[in-house]
Amino acid sequence: MELRISRRSLIAVGVAGALAASSLALLRPESGIASSHREAPAIAGDPRNDNTDVYAFVSPDRPDTVTLLSNFIPFQEPNGGPNFYTFDTNSRYNIKIDNDGDARPDIIYQWRFRDEDRRGTGTFLYNNGQVTSLDDPNLLFRQRYQLRKITKRGTRILVHDGIVAPSNVGPASMPDYATLRRQAVRRLPGGGRAFAGQADDPFFLDLRVFDLLYGGNLSEVGQDTLRGYNVNTLAVQIPKEELALRGDARRNPVIGVWSTVEKWSPRGFVQVSRLGNPLVNEVVVPAKLKDTFNSLSPDKDAGIRQVVERVTDPELPKLIEAIYRIPAPRAPRRDLVQIFLTGIAKDTGPIKADLNSQLLNRDVNARRFRPSEMLRLNMAVPPSRTPSRLGVLGGDLSGFPNGRRLFDDVIDISLQAVEGAALNGRLIQALAAGDKVDHNDKQFEGNFPYVPLPGNVGVNVAGGHR
8 A cells, every 4th residue: 555645735734734644555664672771882881872763743732833842861760769850061952953955064052061069068868858840959959051052153151041950859858849840941032942960761562572673583572671760851842943944844844853862071062872763773783883873963864885785775674574574675776765865755765755855845955865773753743633653654744753752652663664654555464462561650741841740759660650
């Protein structure tokens, strides 16, 4: 089955709403089975700079804006004091946007952090009483940040001295954490918002996938391995016009998004982490190239032969065939190239749909277009009234792989699509149940920054947490 959606329909906002409710058949060969937690040898030993997930979606309660989130520091055990979880003050954290398809950032939102530590030699405590506000004197350690917007026209400081929402120490120390969350949201010039702080890890999956793909017989499924763990979140909510090429989100609705961390070294700032689509570095990129991938900029991707070959002839379908006897689709996988490196458009490969390639932007110079790995979002597609956790696979054009929402089940989508579901229009019934983890353990918030409040109960508590 081919996906046939006209370019004009996707670019016109009014028509896109109708498309999102259509019975569209499948997409998404994200060739992997775990999000970016400890995805490469070097970054596994540097969790403060480990980018775990990137999300990009049209804001459900403010559909004239787009929300971009990037999470860091995986597997935060809530009771991990007395020194809790902080951003690295020697690093620059970035969310980058390419709106003209040349694989170089046209817009960068960049955070820099500094510590405010009043403990000195007098105490080991993070707080010495109840904390009821971000400026409460009982909070002895806090982080502050500066947020910059960097474009070709220069740099603008959007937040001079923001306060990071602290780690959730517990109900005695922080009896109303929701208030601290609200206070940490900053308004930006032009109608945007920004946030930095701790959150419940919104990603959900069964990580026993690494035990011979769920035990070799799908017996090891149904356990949300990330249940109870927290992460640190960076988020911005930006009017579409500020992200679109030439400021015109109707003519140029598609953007590419990725996040990087640049850490200070004797050689200056060096990129140590990179993430766009989930699962790429974990399972597509071979072990020897994982650290290299984290150091690359997207404009280099198409020139790395070993990485391109892992996309056109991926390892995962072969492993599934060896373990589960499900035949691997025939290589070369031009559908995966289309999804990973070019975005989805009729002219870029075998998936006959116009969805989220920057080539759909009317003002893009096709001769400057550069295949590259990034999370692509068509901002013209509004939030669905009947969202599906399977995103485009479930007939919901506003979901993964058209950007990524918090509740998109990228594991189940990926298992299907890597087996060719995007091309043949049929679910692989032997894998239809996926990992049987279909949603996060905590509900997502209804407004920015949408991520759940961080937990404060130990992961090893019987029966879960909260």
